[in-house]
Amino acid sequence: MDPYIPNTESEVEEMLKVVGIDSIDKLFSSLPQEKRVKSLGLPESLDEFNVFLKLKKMALKNADAQHFTYFLGAGMYNHIIPSVVHQIVSRGDFYTAYTPYQAEVSQGSLQTMFEFQTMICELTGMGISNASMYDGASATAEAALMAARFKKKYKVLVSDALHPEYIETIKTYASGPGIKIETFRHNESGAISIEDLKSKIDEETAGVIVQYPNFFGVIEDLEAIREVSKDILLITVTNPISLGVLEAPGFFGVDIVTGDGQPLGIPMNLGGPSFGIFAIRDDMKLVRTMPGRIIGETVDVDGKRGFVMTLQAREQHIRREKATSNICSNHALGTLYASVYLSLIGPKGLKEIGELNVAKSHYLLEKLEKTGHFERKFSGEFFNEFVVKTDINVSKFQERLLKANIIGPIELGKFNNLFSRERFSDSDLMFCVTEANTTEEIDRLVSIAEAV
Amino acid sequence: MKKYTKTHEWVEVNEKSATVGISEHAQDELGDIVYVDLPEVGKEVKAGEVLCSVESVKSASDIYAPISGKIIEVNKVLEDAPETVNKSAEGDGWIAKIEISDPSEIDKLLDKTEYDKLVEEEK
Numbered sequence: 080m081d082p083y084i085p086n087t088e089s090e091v092e093e094m095l096k097v098v099g100i101d102s103i104d105k106l107f108s109s110l111p112q113e114k115r116v117k118s119l120g121l122p123e124s125l126d127e128f129n130v131f132l133k134l135k136k137m138a139l140k141n142a143d144a145q146h147f148t149y150f151l152g153a154g155m156y157n158h159i160i161p162s163v164v165h166q167i168v169s170r171g172d173f174y175t176a177y178t179p180y181q182a183e184v185s186q187g188s189l190q191t192m193f194e195f196q197t198m199i200c201e202l203t204g205m206g207i208s209n210a211s212m213y214d215g216a217s218a219t220a221e222a223a224l225m226a227a228r229f230k231k232k233y234k235v236l237v238s239d240a241l242h243p244e245y246i247e248t249i250k251t252y253a254s255g256p257g258i259k260i261e262t263f264r265h266n267e268s269g270a271i272s273i274e275d276l277k278s279k280i281d282e283e284t285a286g287v288i289v290q291y292p293n294f295f296g297v298i299e300d301l302e303a304i305r306e307v308s309k310d311i312l313l314i315t316v317t318n319p320i321s322l323g324v325l326e327a328p329g330f331f332g333v334d335i336v337t338g339d340g341q342p343l344g345i346p347m348n349l350g351g352p353s354f355g356i357f358a359i360r361d362d363m364k365l366v367r368t369m370p371g372r373i374i375g376e377t378v379d380v381d382g383k384r385g386f387v388m389t390l391q392a393r394e395q396h397i398r399r400e401k402a403t404s405n406i407c408s409n410h411a412l413g414t415l416y417a418s419v420y421l422s423l424i425g426p427k428g429l430k431e432i433g434e435l436n437v438a439k440s441h442y443l444l445e446k447l448e449k450t451g452h453f454e455r456k457f458s459g460e461f462f463n464e465f466v467v468k469t470d471i472n473v474s475k476f477q478e479r480l481l482k483a484n485i486i487g488p489i490e491l492g493k494f495n496n497l498f499s500r501e502r503f504s505d506s507d508l509m510f511c512v513t514e515a516n517t518t519e520e521i522d523r524l525v526s527i528a529e530a531v
Numbered sequence: 532m533k534k535y536t537k538t539h540e541w542v543e544v545n546e547k548s549a550t551v552g553i554s555e556h557a558q559d560e561l562g563d564i565v566y567v568d569l570p571e572v573g574k575e576v577k578a579g580e581v582l583c584s585v586e587s588v589k590s591a592s593d594i595y596a597p598i599s600g601k602i603i604e605v606n607k608v609l610e611d612a613p614e615t616v617n618k619s620a621e622g623d624g625w626i627a628k629i630e631i632s633d634p635s636e637i638d639k640l641l642d643k644t645e646y647d648k649l650v651e652e653e654k
Contacts, residue, residue, distance in 0.1 A: 367566070392566070392586040401584075401591070 142486060144347060148520045149486045150443075152464045152511025153294070154215070154242050155350060156342045158320065158432070159515050164344045164419045173415055178408050182388045188411065189386035193374040195414040198421050199358050202322050202429075203336040204329020206361025209371035211354040211409040215339025216245045218355030219288060219316050220252035221370045221404055222335045226286030226312040227258045228403070229368045234258070234283040236276065240265040240293035241316060243497035249288070259283070262499050269297035269457025269466070277307045286312035286335075291328060292321055295457055295509065296440075296464030301331040319343050319356060319417075321462045323426070324433030335359050344420025345413055354413035367393060370404030435514035436463035439521065443512050446525045453528070456507060464511045466491065471531045473505055479527050485520065533621065534597070534637055535646035540582075541621055542597040542629075544637060548604075550625045551597055553585065556650045558620040562587040567609040567616065570627055574602045578636050583626065585616065598636045600629040 086094075095101060107115075125133065149157040168174060172187065179185035192210045199208040212218035223235045235253065237246055239262040246262065253260050263279050266272045271289060280287070287308050291299045305313055314335040315328040320342040328336045341353035359365050366373075367390070375389030395402035424432065440463045447453035447467060456466040469476075473490060480487040488510040491503035512521065533541045539557035543550045558564065566586040576582055576596040584593050605627045608615055616624035631637075641649065 367568075391589070392591040397589065398591050 141349075142481070142484075144515075147484045147486050148516055150480075150510050150512060150516065150524060151486050151489055152296075152513075153489050153509060154244070154339065155347050156318075156320070156463075156511065156513055157347060157515050158342050158344075158513050160344050160346060160420070161423050163423055164416055167419045168412065168416055173412065176411075178411065183385070186386055189374050189388070191415055191418060192372075192409075192411060193376055193386050195418045196374060198418060199319075199356055202319055202327065202421070203317065203356070203358050204327030205333075205336050205358035206329075207366050207369070207373070208356070208358040209369060209373050209409070210411070211340070211414045212337075212357050212371055212406065213410055214351065214353055214355045215316065215337060215341075216242070216248035216355075217252070218337040218339075218357045219245050219314070220249045221406070222314045222337050222357070223249050223253060223258065223260070223286065223288060224256065225335065225368050225370065225403065226314065227256065229365060230285035230312065232283055232285040234281070235260055235285055236279055236287040237262050238265065238271045238276075238287075238289040238293065238299075239263065239499050239501075240269065240271055240295055240297070240299075241288060241290045242294045243494045245290075245316065246499075247497060258285075264500060265293070265295075265297075267457065268459040269293070269295045269461075270299050270459045271304070273300075273303050273307055276304065280308065280311060284311050286314055288314040288316065290316040291325070292318060292462040292464070295466050296461040296511075297457055297459035298325060298462060301326075301328060301333065305331050305333065317356070318462070320429070320436070321433060323429030323431070324437060325462065329358075329360070333360070334365070340413060340417045343417035345416045352410060352413060354410035354417070366390065368403055369393065370406055372409050432514050433462075436512065439463075439514065439516055439518075440465060440510070440512040442518070443510060443516075443521050443525070446521065447510075447528065450525065450529050463513055464509055466507060466509045468504075469506050469508060469528075471528060473508065476528060476531045479531065480524065483523060483527060485524055485527070487524070532642075534640035534642060535649075536595065536597045536640055537649065538595045540595060540597045542637065542640065544631070544634075545628075548628045548630050549598060549600070549637075550628050551582070552625040553594055553616065553620055554646070555620045557592075558617050558624070561585065561590065561592060564613045564616045567613045567626065569605040569607075569609060570602050572602055572605060576600065576602065576629070578633075585613075594626065596629070597640060598629060598631060598633070600632045602627050603630050604628040 144157045179188055196208040226235055227233055235258055237249060237260055250260050261279060264272045264275045289299050289304055291301060293299055312334040315333045317328055317336055317338040319338055319340060336358045338356040339353055340356055345353050357371055359369055372388055373390050375387050377385055377387055379385045391397055393403045395405050395407055444465055452471050453467040453469050456468050477487045488508040490505055491507040491509055492505045495502050533543045535541050539554045541552055541554050564585055564587050568584045570583040577599045578596055580596050581593045582596040584591055606625050
């Protein structure tokens with residue numbers, strides 16, 4: 080008897096009798112003997128206690144954020160997550176609920192997603208948000224496809240200061256419909272070169288994608304970028320938690336905002352899952368080319384407020400191959416983490432958190448520069464990440480940091496095969512400092528650097 | 532004089548151009564129309580090719596060009612009032628005007644009697 084299968088032996092016998100066979104094996108009689116697997120080579124099964132013991136031992140080998148302090152960013156960030164987030168998100172109704180197939184019956188789920196969409200619009204300054212994509216990279220790739228669809232043009236310009244793995248993802252998505260992806264340069268400030276962007280915009284261009292703050296942590300000049308990209312779609316990938324202190328992309332007239340929602344209350348979880356942000360300007364023509372689910376607010380026959388999945392005729396369960404995307408789900412639980420987080424900290428809290436990120440990262444940079452062994456590589460203003468060149472022994476540095484339970488900066492050289500132009504050396508490091516890093520930890524990192 | 536296609540579109544020939552739309556039967560089948568994705572003026576279409584698409588709350592249907600030609604006008608009223616197609620599919624709810632390239636194609640279409648018979652048979 081299997082503890083996970085509810086059928087009793089007598090129930091199984093009864094079912095076999097109805098079907099007309101005498102054993103379960105006979106159900107597989109059409110599989111040829113020589114194709115059958117003899118054994119799966121699995122170890123002996125263990126009871127619950129021993130399974131936990133084994134998994135716990137494995138988990139303890141992880142340098143997780145409960146035991147290590149992180150100075151590593153580059154797309155996934157260690158932020159402070161209030162415990163209330165976990166409490167609310169763990170409610171059975173939220174945690175285990177799958178995507179609602181009769182959406183209108185799940186009014187609770189639809190309402191949380193509608194509130195989420197509203198918060199994203201408030202945060203980014205945009206008019207319409209969808210109920211989320213899978214992650215920042217695929218959301219950005221879908222935005223590139225959307226630009227091509229809307230403009231009926233087949234070239235998209237991408238800043239080479241975008242996360243290199245996002246660029247790879249965009250190229251993967253663009254290869255199917257044959258959209259040409261061309262990158263443009265950043266300059267010594269770390270921000271994109273307006274001249275280079277301007278020179279690359281032509282009649283074939285549907286849109287341009289920039290990141291804000293960009294991969295190197297530098298804050299792009301969205302106003303200047305909007306100036307030169309008036310006739311094409313401007314897509315901005317953003318770090319949502321930076322919007323507590325940075326001006327909302329919507330304010331600059333950006334057409335589409337994408338990004339990853341992980342910094343908003345979602346633990347790093349070894350890289351996922353999180354959710355993708357996707358918001359556009361308030362435009363009913365543009366929204367018809369937008370991918371993803373959209374939750375709408377309406378009234379029922381009695382005039383009471385209710386929620387629905389709206390504009391479904393864009394989606395693939397109705398349009399099939401003519402749909403705006405093959406996406407048929409969203410990361411509802413991830414958006415719930417973010418909604419709870421944002422509700423808890425509020426706009427004031429978000430501003431405070433942003434200010435702490437800015438203050439602490441600038442504090443670290445100052446102390447590193449004071450040692451005389453670190454020099455900033457780019458000159459542009461930054462949020463919570465920056466790149467420095469160093470003359471100390473990097474592997475020794477990282478080793479000593481690990482011993483002190485500190486996860487050090489990322490060595491940008493690791494991405495060299497993905498960067499289109501710039502080649503970084505092993506001594507080019509990108510540090511990230513958030514509100515989760517204490518002053519004490521920052522000082523400890525600096526003294527370890529000095530000692531190397 | 533309107534002529535119909537098997538795919539439930541109609542065409543009415545004027546001087547040099549023809550007006551096209553979907554039939555009364557088609558609008559009834561589709562339900563409340565919420566959006567008409569009007570074709571682009573200047574676009575060349577071939578008879579039987581997709582002209583544009585029409586969306587109701589739960590479906591999206593391709594509308595086929597009854598005849599070949601160049602689109603010279605589209606019914607802008609449908610941009611803000613797509614429900615006009617429901618109210619008057621064969622009148623004010625016309626979709627586009629096409630400059631006819633091959634007048635002989637019209638003879639191949641069904642007249643009202645033949646079309647009504649088709650609808651009856653499909654029921």
